[in-house]
Amino acid sequence: MAIARYPRPGDRLAPLALREILQERVPARLLGKGVGRGKLLCDLDETVWESLTAEQIGQIGEVIVARVRNKDCNQVVHQRHLPRLPEGATLDDLCLENRTYNCLRREGFGEDPQRLAGRTLGEMLKIRAFGARCLVDLLTALETYLAREGVLDEQLTSEARRLAEVPGALAIRHDDPRLGSLMRAVDGNVRTVKELVDEIFERRLDPPDAFRICEDIAALRQRAEEICGQCLEDELVELFTPKTKPRNRKIVAEYYGWDGGPGGTLKELGQRHGLTRERIRQVCAKAVQGKTGLKFYSPVFEQARTVAVRQAPTTPERLRAELIEVGLLRRGMRLECFVEAMRFLLKRPPVTIVKTNSALLVVAPQQEKMPKAIIEAAKKAVFNYGLSSLNLIKSELSAQFPSGLDSAVIVATLATLDDFRWLDQSSGWFHLETQAAHGLPKMLDKFLAVVSEATVSEFSSAVQRHRRMRQLSVPNSVLLEYCRQAPGIAVNSGRIAADPPRDWRVALTGIEAAMVELLKAHGPVLERGEFEDLCVAADVNRSSFNVYLMHSPIVCQYGRSVYGLPGLKVPSKKVETIASGGSSRGGSPKVLEGFGWLDEHNVWLGYRLSRGTIGSGVVTVPAALKNKIQGRFDLTAYDGHHVGTLVMKKDSGWGMSPYIRRCDSRQGDYMLITIDLAGGTAKIDVGDHSIMDRVAQAV
Numbered sequence: 001m002a003i004a005r006y007p008r009p010g011d012r013l014a015p016l017a018l019r020e021i022l023q024e025r026v027p028a029r030l031l032g033k034g035v036g037r038g039k040l041l042c043d044l045d046e047t048v049w050e051s052l053t054a055e056q057i058g059q060i061g062e063v064i065v066a067r068v069r070n071k072d073c074n075q076v077v078h079q080r081h082l083p084r085l086p087e088g089a090t091l092d093d094l095c096l097e098n099r100t101y102n103c104l105r106r107e108g109f110g111e112d113p114q115r116l117a118g119r120t121l122g123e124m125l126k127i128r129a130f131g132a133r134c135l136v137d138l139l140t141a142l143e144t145y146l147a148r149e150g151v152l153d154e155q156l157t158s159e160a161r162r163l164a165e166v167p168g169a170l171a172i173r174h175d176d177p178r179l180g181s182l183m184r185a186v187d188g189n190v191r192t193v194k195e196l197v198d199e200i201f202e203r204r205l206d207p208p209d210a211f212r213i214c215e216d217i218a219a220l221r222q223r224a225e226e227i228c229g230q231c232l233e234d235e236l237v238e239l240f241t242p243k244t245k246p247r248n249r250k251i252v253a254e255y256y257g258w259d260g261g262p263g264g265t266l267k268e269l270g271q272r273h274g275l276t277r278e279r280i281r282q283v284c285a286k287a288v289q290g291k292t293g294l295k296f297y298s299p300v301f302e303q304a305r306t307v308a309v310r311q312a313p314t315t316p317e318r319l320r321a322e323l324i325e326v327g328l329l330r331r332g333m334r335l336e337c338f339v340e341a342m343r344f345l346l347k348r349p350p351v352t353i354v355k356t357n358s359a360l361l362v363v364a365p366q367q368e369k370m371p372k373a374i375i376e377a378a379k380k381a382v383f384n385y386g387l388s389s390l391n392l393i394k395s396e397l398s399a400q401f402p403s404g405l406d407s408a409v410i411v412a413t414l415a416t417l418d419d420f421r422w423l424d425q426s427s428g429w430f431h432l433e434t435q436a437a438h439g440l441p442k443m444l445d446k447f448l449a450v451v452s453e454a455t456v457s458e459f460s461s462a463v464q465r466h467r468r469m470r471q472l473s474v475p476n477s478v479l480l481e482y483c484r485q486a487p488g489i490a491v492n493s494g495r496i497a498a499d500p501p502r503d504w505r506v507a508l509t510g511i512e513a514a515m516v517e518l519l520k521a522h523g524p525v526l527e528r529g530e531f532e533d534l535c536v537a538a539d540v541n542r543s544s545f546n547v548y549l550m551h552s553p554i555v556c557q558y559g560r561s562v563y564g565l566p567g568l569k570v571p572s573k574k575v576e577t578i579a580s581g582g583s584s585r586g587g588s589p590k591v592l593e594g595f596g597w598l599d600e601h602n603v604w605l606g607y608r609l610s611r612g613t614i615g616s617g618v619v620t621v622p623a624a625l626k627n628k629i630q631g632r633f634d635l636t637a638y639d640g641h642h643v644g645t646l647v648m649k650k651d652s653g654w655g656m657s658p659y660i661r662r663c664d665s666r667q668g669d670y671m672l673i674t675i676d677l678a679g680g681t682a683k684i685d686v687g688d689h690s691i692m693d694r695v696a697q698a699v
Helices: 016-021 046-050 054-070 098-106 113-118 121-125 132-149 154-164 180-186 193-202 210-228 232-240 246-256 266-273 277-288 299-311 316-325 335-345 370-385 390-396 407-414 440-450 456-464 467-472 476-485 510-522 528-537 542-551 572-579 611-616 657-662 689-698
Strands: 352-356 359-363 420-424 429-432 453-455 489-492 495-498 525-527 556-559 562-564 592-597 602-608 631-637 642-649 652-654 670-676 681-687
Touching: 016 054, 016 132, 046 054, 054 132, 098 132, 121 132, 154 193, 154 210, 180 193, 180 210, 210 299, 232 246, 232 299, 232 335, 246 266, 246 277, 246 335, 266 277, 299 316, 299 335, 316 335, 316 359, 335 352, 335 359, 352 370, 359 370, 359 407, 370 390, 370 407, 370 429, 370 467, 390 407, 420 476, 429 476, 440 456, 440 476, 440 495, 453 456, 456 467, 456 476, 456 495, 476 489, 510 525, 510 528, 510 542, 525 528, 525 572, 528 542, 528 562, 528 611, 556 572, 592 689, 602 689, 611 657, 642 657, 642 670, 642 681, 657 681, 670 689, 681 689
Parallel strands: 631 681
Antiparallel strands: 352 359, 420 429, 453 495, 489 495, 525 562, 556 562, 592 602, 602 670, 631 642, 642 652, 670 681
16 A cells, blocks of 8 residues: 655645635745745645745645634535546555545445545545545545546536537626526636636546536536527516516516517506506616626527528518517517617617608618618609619718618618519619609600500610600610509510500690691601791790700601601601701702811811701711811801800711801801811801802912
8 A cells, every 4th residue: 555645746735626715825935936926725736846845845735734624614615525536446546644544444435435426525524533634635636646547527528518519608607697606606716608618628637526516517508408498588588587576577578568468558567467657667677777788698689689680671570570480489579679678788789670651670770860761762763763773772872871872771671662663673673653753654655645556675765865864774674664564554575555545635735745746747757957947836935846856755866857756667768868958858958068178277167058957056077077176166256256165076066056046047058167276266157158268268
């Protein structure tokens, strides 16, 4: 039998099992300079043999025994079990002192030392002649032996692993209102379950009373699993009110709607429970007071919050249905009650509920102001254009929301409107059935009043004539779907028609009705100048004529200065004839009379005015000069008066119209333009053929 006195070289000096009663500093007189200063007695393990002499260690050991002898063991220490020796280990393997060894043999532990694990420290101290020194001797020997052998309690490791696998359990804190006491029973020195299981996984030695710790961890795990199996309604009630007050718990659940009901008023609950309204208010206020920011273990609440963040933006009804489907809600609690609970528990709730007209929407807090602005922008756009798109909404609200608008917020917001309809969800086009007043619906009515049947491409061309509608660039597929959803429109194989047919005399009024009547009477197509003269003779204002000619869907341009009703099949030769300056009935007077260089910096252009040129003020630039005279030129008359700006771009020039009209020009008159390329100026004159003599004189 190997016998060695405590403290034994290489063994622990202070038992872990007695750490609670060894929370005192090591006397400084027993330490060398700078060695272990500030250490507690319970911190002295095997490493002290590397830094202190055997004499110092022996003196410290006596201090440890004296502290254990002079202190009453607290209840935790008294009920702690001895560590379990592995199978096959004997008392001789521990190298105990004589007294310790003899006391244990007398109690029958010599034949079966594994039975020591069934005894508590308090029970060991009751053994005759087994005092504080024997207890310290036995504990240090057991703990050192187990550490050297590397034998760890597999059940303890298994329980720690099972606890770590419970959803969210690693985040449980020592101060958790529901689980903190169970966690502190396992180890009062750790702050989270993660720290606890990490210590167990990384341990070299089993803690004292491993059997009891296994039971405590199992109790903690079972309670955590029970909480995980709750529904959201039950978890909220448990978070805010203690089980010891069932009446208060019922009152709080009914008031805040966490029981699945609609929520109650102070008066209703007071009458139901026989209390005053003030007392009901006090109970409910106290339940939620001070809960913000506390670190609760609330796995069901966290799952519900995750679902809410993932689903937002959405309606409360859809989110509530999702929570019911995944099993988090069981009594159908209203989502408003859940969001209110978030405000009680979290400093920054991840979602909020906003009202959009008559509907509710769940959005992120930073999106709270977006739904109202989105609805206003959508209604305005549809009112003006007849339809809108997600990109248009984003563009309209870019200044109000510089960080940008998420398409999901726009879609969720618009979906709350009863008259919202998709035209093309993939590209984001939509319309609101009750909001359309201008733009596309009016254009469609006018177009189909003039054209009995047309392709969607022809209708698209009519739409694109309007400057504001042209900016939208509405795809043909969207226009076709709009027609398909519009009442009184038949769509067949990409062609649209009014059903029933419409009379243009009823659908059109004012200038557009006059233009259609003149085109039908003198057309089917007319040269612009002739068309303008006919309209002016019919009491149409010249400026109004120009506006409607450019933007009306019931007019179609078939060539340069050639206009008619949409949907016509006009021979290209006839269009070319009219475009070259002839009337709609024939004739083709030449417009460009000549051109040339006066010198290396000056060029001249001569024209014979047609109706189109007089009406539009646009002329053709000869191919030989178009690369030379591009740009803007200050335009003056030959008498020196400034009359505008001449613009030359590609093969066309314009800006002469004010001067041509001021001269009361007629078809067949001559127009001379001279351009100073170096000076950036130009001169213009209109008259008979004699003005062309200036060119001959200059050359």
